[in-house]
Amino acid sequence: MEHPLSDSKAGLPGLPVLLLGGFVTLFDLFVVNVAVPVIQQQFNASFAGVGLIIAGYELAFGILLIAGGRLGDRYGRRRMFSYGMLAFALTSTLCGFAGSLWMLIVARFLQGAAAALLFPQIYALLRVLYGEDQRRRAFARLGMTLGLAAICGQVLGGFIIEANILGSSWRMIFLINLPIGVLAVMAARRIPESRLAQAQRLDVKGLLLAAGGLLLLLFPLLEGPSRHWPWWILPMTLVAMGLLGWFIQWERHLARHSGDAVLDPALFRQGHFARGTAIVLVIYSTASSFFLCFALLLQTGMGLTPFQAGSLFAPASAAFMLASFLAPGWVQRRGNSVLAGGVAIYAGGMLLLVVQVLMGKVFDAPLQLLPGLVILGFGQALSMTPLLNWVLGLAKEHQAGMAAGLVSTVQQVGGALGIAASGMFFVPLLAGGAERQHYARAFAGAMGYNLLAMLIALGLLLYTHYQLSRGD
Structure with a gap:
């Protein structure tokens, strides 16, 4: 049985350690973006190799999310949180000591699997441990924590790599998770246990x-x-x-x-939900591919250091947090047209960056990229933050739990597939050489896929709004 703590004066027991679990899983998704060029140089890796470092984490994370949630329901959420955090710390250590590219790729798959065991327990424990008022505050703090993790992943990650602590270079971004994980597992013992009496079996x-x-x-x-x-x-x-x-x-x-x-195919017979899931897939396919290609452009093409590149990302992350804060109120007042506007702004910021890169002036003055990055981050949040809630509302009530698991999985799988799709354009256009103009064309080609994906998402959004307005 589950007994929320309804006394609003009781504080938020266990919240710091749960927020820490959310922080490290997202931090390790973003920190690799600034590390990829350094890793690529050390291992003489191809785009496919470094792409698998990011996509492998996302793929394992996405596929196993539902399984992680079911394990928590059956065997105890606190227990699975602790196991997941310990596994995340150990697999992070494997990443840090990887002696070859393929060892790192395998370790990242395992790290993604550990994240899939850890992360669902955070949402489940926040839902069952706290009363309604506490829950609202807890989820608000989780949202702020995840946004902060995205910024720190870029800026702090770049600083750690550049500091080259004990000659570790990029390896320290993974090794720091070991002491953090051990401390989190010890602190998690104070969290009350919860489980479902009749949880679903693992498929x-x-x-x-x-x-x-x-x-x-x-x-x-x-x-x-x-x-x-x-x-x-x-x-x-x-x-x-x-x-x-x-x-x-x-x-x-x-x-x-x-x-x-794990998935009831009947969900896809609900036309609106099926289209909503497709929108999530194409929108989220643009995020990881952008960060990977842009990191390669900044560091390998423009010669920026990891810290400089990470700092350049920071304003976009700040704009993302601001728009995430504003989006719920805007949607409440103006409806889901905010989503379509967000996609248009997102595409506009990306198009501005592509034009600037092709013109070439930003290679000598990278700060000129800031307006495009801020516009992109703001539009990305307006299109992504309200999207998940809107899509879940398209599913029937009795399928809400399965729909939420599916949408979360599609987010991660979309990111992995987006890296593969953008690489189909990036790699051939870079084949002619490693000069500035080649990186400019490769980045522009890869973002051509992203812009096409956003155009498809915009079309699906407008069509679905039209169908819903007619009551179909």
């Missing part, structure tokens, strides 16, 4: 099918451009599609017989 077969299908789909998309699309790309992609088709059939079977399905 191991479904998870394996989804993981295998998405991994076999992602890998050829990343490796294809740099290897000039070898023969094995097509059969691997066909196997991936087969596994994903098998996954859908298996989930349909579970939904009919046991109710333990």
Whole structure:
């Protein structure tokens, strides 16, 4: 049974350690952006290699999120939070001591899996431990913490890399998680335990099918451009599609017989929710791809240091936090047209950056990129922050829990697939050389995918609004 602490004077017990868990998972998603150029240089890695460092974390995180939530429901959220935090600390240490690119990629997959065990417990514990007033304050602080983690991931991450503590270079951004994780596990013992009396079983077969299908789909998309699309790309992609088709059939079977399905395919027969999920996929596919390509442009193309590059990102993150704060009120007053406006602003900021990079003046004066970055960050928040709540509202009430898990998974998987899609343009355009003009064209080509994705999202948004206004 679950007993929220309804006394608003009781404070928020356990909140600092839960916020710390949320901070480290998002920090490690963003900090790698400023580290990627340094890692690429050390291991002489291709775009596919460094792309897998980011996409692997997102893919494992996204696929296993629902499983992590079910494990917490069944075996105890505090227990799984502690296990997840300890696993995150240990896998971060593996990342820090990785002796090769492939060791780092594997360690990042494992780190993403640990994050998937850790992160769902934070939302679940915030929901069940506190009364309504406390819960509102707790979630507000979590939102601020995640925004701060995004900024620190860029700025503090760049500072740590550049400080080269004990000659560790980029490795320290991972190694610092070990003492943090140990302290968090010790502090978590004070959090009350909670679990569901009749939790859903873990769908191991479904998870394996989804993981295998998405991994076999992602890998050829990343490796294809740099290897000039070898023969094995097509059969691997066909196997991936087969596994994903098998996954859908298996989930349909579970939904009919046991109710333990990770995904009920009936969700996609709800036209509005299906389109909303597609919008989440394409919008979130633009974020990680932008940060990766922009980090390579700034550090390898423009010659900025990790700290300089991270500091340049910071105003965009600050604009994101500001828009995230304003968005709920704007949506309440003006409706979901704010979403479409946010996508347009997001695209406008990205287009401005592309034009500036192609003109070439920013290579000698990088601060000229700030207006475009601020516009991009503001529009990104207006399009992303209210989007998830709107899409979840399109699902039927009895499927709300499954819909929330699916949308969270689609966010992460979209980020991973976006890296692969942008690489199909970035890699060929950079093949001619590593001069400034080549990086400018490669960045512009990759952002061409992002702009197309935003155009698709805008079209789907406007069409869905039109359908809803007619009552369809």
